[in-house]
Amino acid sequence: MISRGKIHRPEHLEGFVVEDAGDWIGLLTFLIAGDECEVTSLDSLREGQGIGSHLIGKTIEEARARKCRRLFLITTNDNLNALGFYQKRGFEIVAVHRGAVNESRKQKPSIPLLGYHDIPLRDEIELEILLNV
Numbered sequence: 001m002i003s004r005g006k007i008h009r010p011e012h013l014e015g016f017v018v019e020d021a022g023d024w025i026g027l028l029t030f031l032i033a034g035d036e037c038e039v040t041s042l043d044s045l046r047e048g049q050g051i052g053s054h055l056i057g058k059t060i061e062e063a064r065a066r067k068c069r070r071l072f073l074i075t076t077n078d079n080l081n082a083l084g085f086y087q088k089r090g091f092e093i094v095a096v097h098r099g100a101v102n103e104s105r106k107q108k109p110s111i112p113l114l115g116y117h118d119i120p121l122r123d124e125i126e127l128e129i130l131l132n133v
């Protein structure tokens, strides 16, 4: 996956998994660099059961324990569900990187032109929580 022009390979990152009888039903990966923790992916396979909230809560704890100043993530302009989900959990929008997905598409042509709700997929939206460590 690509965020802020950087390629991340989730299998090489740290993360948390939620399991049910050995099946993975939730996965969050993150990357700590300096005093910043980036959530590089978050996927829940059983939505609306608290899995996403639990994974975010664990990551806030981990980032605090590792003395991070902020936890941030990138989502895309079409992902209205994620924008609501994160803001309800204390994240604030701190930047809109206009056209960043269009740039990423040059490196990864499989990124579709239309995203959720058939919204043109163009921009990266950066959200953060300050951890006040």
Ligand SMILES: CC(C)(COP(=O)(O)OP(=O)(O)OC[C@H]1O[C@@H](n2cnc3c(N)ncnc32)[C@H](O)[C@@H]1OP(=O)(O)O)[C@@H](O)C(=O)NCCC(=O)NCCS
Binding pocket: 042, 043, 044, 045, 046, 047, 048, 049, 050, 051, 052, 053, 054, 073, 074, 075, 076, 079, 081, 082, 084, 085, 088
């Ligand atoms: C965004 C995403 C990770 C949320 O995961 P999730 O497991 O559905 O998250 P939760 O269950 O914790 O919360 C979702 C909603 O279910 C509700 N919920 C939580 N526990 C619940 C329960 N036990 N029963 C019913 N509803 C519940 C929450 O209140 C929340 O609603 P709200 O946002 O209106 O407050 C998930 O939708 C997803 O994987 N999306 C596709 C991938 C994606 O977009 N990832 C983010 C890209 S940056």
